[in-house]
Amino acid sequence: MVSTSAKVVMVSAIASGQGKTTTTAALARKLVKLGKTVRIFKAGPDFIDPMILERACGSPVYSLDLWMVGHAASQAMLAEAAQSADVILIEGVMGLYDGNPSSADLARAFGVPVLAVLDASAMAQTVGALALGLRDFGPVNLAGVIANRVASEGHAKMVAEAMRDIPLLGSLMRQEQVLPERHLGLVLPQEVSDIDTILDRMADQLSLNMDAWSALPETSFDSDVDSLVDAVESAKPLQGKTIAIARDAAFAFLYPANLRCLQDLGAELIYFSPIANEAIPVQADALYLPGGYPELHAEALTRSQQWLDSVRRSHAAGLPIWAECGGMMVLTDALTDQNRQTWAMAGLLSGRVIMQQRLAALGGQEWSDSTKETTNTFALRGHTFHYSRFDTTLMPFSHASKQRDGAQGEALYQVGNTRASYFHAYFPSDPAMVARLFLAE
Template sequence: MVSAIASGQGKTTTTAALARKLVRLGKTVRIFKTGPDFIDPMILERACGFPVYSLDLWMVGQADSQAMLADAALSADVILIEGVMGLYDGNPSSADLARTFGVSVVAVLDASAMAQTVGAIALGLRDFGPVNLVGVIANRVASEGHAHMVAEAMRDIPLLGSLMRQEQVLPERHLGLVLPDEVSHIDALLDRMADQLSLDIEAWNALPLTTFSTPVESSVNRKAVGTPLQGKTIAIARDAAFAFLYPANLQVLAELGAALVFFSPLANETIPPQADALYLPGGYPELHAEALTQADQWLAAVRDAHAAGMPMWAECGGMMALTEGLTDQSGRHWPMAGLLRGQVVMQQRLAALGGQAWSSTEHATDHAFSLRGHTFHYSRFETTLIPIAHTHKQRDGAQGEAVYQHGNLKASYFHAYFPSDPAMTASLFLTEAR
């Protein structure tokens, strides 16, 4: 596990540089991301060449997390797990995940404003939990002499490598890193980062191995549901405005029997004619509001599909694009599709962040559904619509995001992790009985 004392230490940069360096050394590298995240996995996928799935003891569950690790271990030479926030932050934390699966931890520590103190921080990170901290990678090192001072202070924790200060870094915006397709020469940048990562290969190769067994209970919930979406085709928006898609969500929809087709509202593409349902994931509609406003074919298609009763699930950015209008961070107002009464207003402060679950007994026979996921947004939805339900916050069970319905359209700021409840997932894409 690649972790740190906090966000902003360079975990993603270091994980990407390390993965690309190992790939160039002939290794097969698989990467996982701790907790809910969409953007970091896109960068890490470019670095290693494989889809990056989430691991999380609450949202994903221990059994499915273990099953994914065990499956990756069958073919990979190296598995990297990028942590979230600081090593011990959150419940469950990255440290909890590492201890649950016996995974060693490598700490990325920003050495730009210190030298020997890096050693003290490393000892504290190891002993507080404790965790099996097997090494440190010093980030933003100024020179070889600086790296040498850090190494001398490490005592019994090896300095596995160091990464020099970057003239060109992975750019960021309000929800995190910029999407990789928006970064010119992203692969050249990843190669440059790998070149600048000084790695002690002998020490790296001496790290302890971890064994993963496949849990017998994994995915039982999924298999019991069957294929209720058999014969259905789901159209999924996928472009820079609608980019926040868990690979596991797509996998579950396919396992439920659905055929998946993709299209781009930003390119003014209509909903594919064979579609029986629509999935609008989150993303950055606020950055592409002008293009969405001018996408007349897309707007006409989604309005017609809604009027015809097509089942639709729109989450976060997908919901924002279906409201009457959006005011961006510059104060400019843009009309949207108008299927949901109300206006979205971007704000400077974070509006909501954290794990949430949507429970329902609406379709249950012998159990209540609980679709898990998270929320993370900087906008507010000003509406007179009455929610059909609310999610509940993971931390304390308090009321979370509103879930709205208009016809066969359901929408929320809530980002759903479909594998957590395949039955409820399937219900989002089926026409409700009248």
């Protein structure tokens, strides 16, 4: 049994749009500049915010979630991080009490205090009322508040005076230059040329009450990390296999935990860029096409003939292919983007993908499957989040189910050894099922 401790806070808010990611990134970069070792986790399924937060702290950002990741695995990751980190920040999802499980549930499960980020741009003393409500509704251990988008030091002082017994841990001035967004969230950090300058500026503009911050207690974690190593990982069913992974601006939605899981299963990972017209490496035994923004790079993908030829050859040769969301989109006959332009894709899945203005699906989902040879049941957990629809005559071979009510979720399609879906899988939730995805039938 390993016991470790660190200063840990859950950074949450009353709702999305309050500035959780901006504040978490600014706080992390400020603490790093003060010489602290900082680790960040993201509550719930997310790909883009963790990339920004990784740039802010310098370490990969893993997901924590009582349903998708599980209590034991989440605790083990926190315990592992606490062995080397001075500070652990957990960015919450949506509002503090939104979702099931919520950020509040996660904080209470591990005894982590909450740091509330509240947008003070259109209020002053009322911030205190919001803070009291956030604390008492659950309740949660509210460590303090960071007032975001304050107009001046005087404005921050008015907020502080209204906080009663809740500390104002800091304030962040309104930003002239903010992190840009698009339809699925923030823009990828590699697309912002001055991302580190922006992060440094935000850190410098974050006024932190160091006395109040230093007074926050440490949180301890007990975890038997070795007991969490699954027997299937010990067996390493992907030993000797090389998995090619598309990774560029069009295919960027990768959980660090997924990559680590594949390596734990014995696989060697190699990366290539379809939008740079790179073919699938010839030594690949399997292909992983993650999600991303193919709709923003449809023209480049259409013109990438080497990439298109290589994926068609690989499919014809029976190479196992797992494609999720954006990865599935590029395997269809065509993709119609937000500007109503249609671009030819790889043509492995008959039908076309059409971008639309309204959200098509959002939420946690689980894909269960029983093997033909045994009575073992496998279940991959994950989520879905997309603005497109897939018009096809293909019949799904399976469906995921929705976390909320068990209703039918995303369709899963199979043509040969190619499997594809809008479903984003969290690989560590069932490594054995993941191994089967990357082995030829």
